Amino acid sequence: MPSGKEPELDEFQHLKISGDVTCTEREFDHHEPGVARLNHGSFGSCPASVQIAQAEWREKWFKQPDHFIYHLLEDGILDSRRTIAKVINCPNLHEVLLVDNVTTAASTVAQDLVWGFLEGRYQKGDAIVLLNFAYGAIKACFERVAAQVGARLIYAKIPFPVSSPSHVLESFRQSLTKAREETPGRVIRLAVIDHITSMPSILLPVKEMVTLCRTHGVEQVFVDGAHALGNVEHLDRLHHPVVSTTHGLGLAAECAWVGTRDYSAQLSVPAAAEFIQKRTGGLEALRDLNHASAVAMGNLLAKELGTVCGAPAEMATAMVMVGLPGVLNIKSFDEGVQLRTRLRREFKVEVPLHYVPEEDQDAGDQVVKVPGITAYARVSHQIYNRREDYLQFRDAIQYIVRECAET
Numbered sequence: 001m002p003s004g005k006e007p008e009l010d011e012f013q014h015l016k017i018s019g020d021v022t023c024t025e026r027e028f029d030h031h032e033p034g035v036a037r038l039n040h041g042s043f044g045s046c047p048a049s050v051q052i053a054q055a056e057w058r059e060k061w062f063k064q065p066d067h068f069i070y071h072l073l074e075d076g077i078l079d080s081r082r083t084i085a086k087v088i089n090c091p092n093l094h095e096v097l098l099v100d101n102v103t104t105a106a107s108t109v110a111q112d113l114v115w116g117f118l119e120g121r122y123q124k125g126d127a128i129v130l131l132n133f134a135y136g137a138i139k140a141c142f143e144r145v146a147a148q149v150g151a152r153l154i155y156a157k158i159p160f161p162v163s164s165p166s167h168v169l170e171s172f173r174q175s176l177t178k179a180r181e182e183t184p185g186r187v188i189r190l191a192v193i194d195h196i197t198s199m200p201s202i203l204l205p206v207k208e209m210v211t212l213c214r215t216h217g218v219e220q221v222f223v224d225g226a227h228a229l230g231n232v233e234h235l236d237r238l239h240h241p242v243v244s245t246t247h248g249l250g251l252a253a254e255c256a257w258v259g260t261r262d263y264s265a266q267l268s269v270p271a272a273a274e275f276i277q278k279r280t281g282g283l284e285a286l287r288d289l290n291h292a293s294a295v296a297m298g299n300l301l302a303k304e305l306g307t308v309c310g311a312p313a314e315m316a317t318a319m320v321m322v323g324l325p326g327v328l329n330i331k332s333f334d335e336g337v338q339l340r341t342r343l344r345r346e347f348k349v350e351v352p353l354h355y356v357p358e359e360d361q362d363a364g365d366q367v368v369k370v371p372g373i374t375a376y377a378r379v380s381h382q383i384y385n386r387r388e389d390y391l392q393f394r395d396a397i398q399y400i401v402r403e404c405a406e407t
Contacts, residue, residue: 027279028384036389038351040380041201041319046272047279053271057264073263080269087273087283098266102224103137106192109222110145113190117149124150127183129176129191129218132157135198138224142192152186154179158197158204160356161310161321165205168315172209176216188218195223200354201319201378202311280383290318294381297390298322301379304394305401310376319380321354324397326372327404330355336375339400347396352378 027047031037037045046054057076061068077098085096099105116122128142132155146153156175158168179188191213195206206223213221220233280286295313298320302309307323309316330336336353343349354376379390 025384027275031384034348036349036351036392037382037385038349038377038379038389038393040382041198041378042352044382045384047275050268050271050275054264054268057267058262061262061264073267076267077263080266083270083273098269102135103141106138106141106222106224109190110141113142113145113151114149116189117151122149122151122189123186125152125183125186127152127154127179127186127188129154129156129179129188129213131155131192131194131197133160133197133200133202134192134194135224138192151189152183154182154188156191158202160200160202161308161323162202162312162315164312165208165315168202168204169208169212173212173216176212176218180216188213188216190220190222191218192222192224196317196319199352199378200310200321200356200376201317202321203315203317286383287318289383290381291316293385294318294320294379297381297387298379301377301390301394305397307373318382319378321376322379323373324353324375324377325401326374327401328375328397329404330375339375342400343393343396347392347399349393349396351393354378 027049028045030048030051031045060072080098081093081096084090084098085093088096090096099108113122113128117124117126128146128151130139130142130153143153145151154175156179157171159171162168176188193206193209193213194204196203210221210223222233276283276286280289295316298309298316301322305322305325307325310321310323324330328339330339330353333355336355340351340353343351356374356376377393379393
């Protein structure tokens with residue numbers, strides 16, 4: 001998690017990665033020139049050296065598929081798992097599994113939940129708790145499960161804008177209390193908690209939230225750690241949602257082989273870890289750089305646009321929610337999408353937007369409120385970003401603000 005003091009605005013130019021900066025920049029020469037890439041929460045960018053490693057694996061696959069599958073793939077996947085285990089300090093290798101994305105991981109947990117109902121371990125009317133800001137694919141996954149088995153789906157409200165971790169915890173506690181009251185005689189079988197919510201982006205006090213789940217009788221907790229580090233429970237009971245020839249050999253084996261597909265991305269994990277270590281000084285250094293830079297640029301943008309950020313620095317990561325001027329008058333999710341599309345097409349700025357309905361604009365007493373803010377931009381930082389990217393976004397918003405003032 002981010003550490004260190006919040007940077008001053010003029011410190012951004014000093015937040016540099018140690019090592020050969022020019023060499024690091026060459027790793028991203030494939031980027032389209034002139035585009036401000038501020039949407040790393042959705043789509044990151046693969047360094048050139050890691051792309052080369054992936055291409056080499058893919059060439060081995062195409063060159064001799066049988067040799068690749070029977071003599072290279074298993075050891076390669078195992079090497080990737082060992083690399084990740086070392087990065088996340090996990091002593092138990094069997095707990096480290098590779099899946100295509102968090103949607104696949106969620107489907108694995110959801111599938112076990114379905115079997116719990118079918119086998120009679122759970123009863124119709126038992127509940128599943130999701131956060132109101134749960135990732136869209138996760139929502140869809142568990143909504144489908146609830147409909148299939150007759151489970152009660154409960155949304156726990158996380159406030160936004162948010163003033164502090166305690167602000168989140170109190171709201172979450174109230175939601176759990178209400179959930180128990182609404183399901184008398186039934187069990188909350190599963191709570192799905194985001195470590196870092198996607199949109200809006202907030203670093204949640206996940207440990208304390210898990211504790212609240214335990215004290216409120218929640219049976220199991222699934223942490224969506226797509227932007228952080230997560231863990232999987234009950235490995236011996238879980239199965240990959242794609243059933244292949246490895247079914248029943250353990251989740252690690254099932255994840256390592258899901259049929260004929262391109263495994264080169266998973267096999268390139270050691271190359272990605274090497275890039276982080278050699279080019280950024282290590283994961284902790286990169287994490288601290290991205291957090292400090294994102295906060296600095298978020299504060300700068302809020303000041304220049306006359307708004308505020310949607311969460312304090314301690315609840316930000318490499319992504320910061322920056323309020324957009326009220327004069328933009330964004331009144332719906334679709335209007336936010338339209339503005340995002342215009343920023344991309346006309347101003348070459350890639351940044352996602354979050355619309356906040358007026359009835360949900362409850363920020364608590366500790367948040368400085370600026371009237372009229374109905375939308376926030378999720379601004380990210382990654383190693384290849386420069387101050388100019390954020391100024392490009394600022395200039396685009398200010399141009400559109402002037403347009404609104406003239407009409």
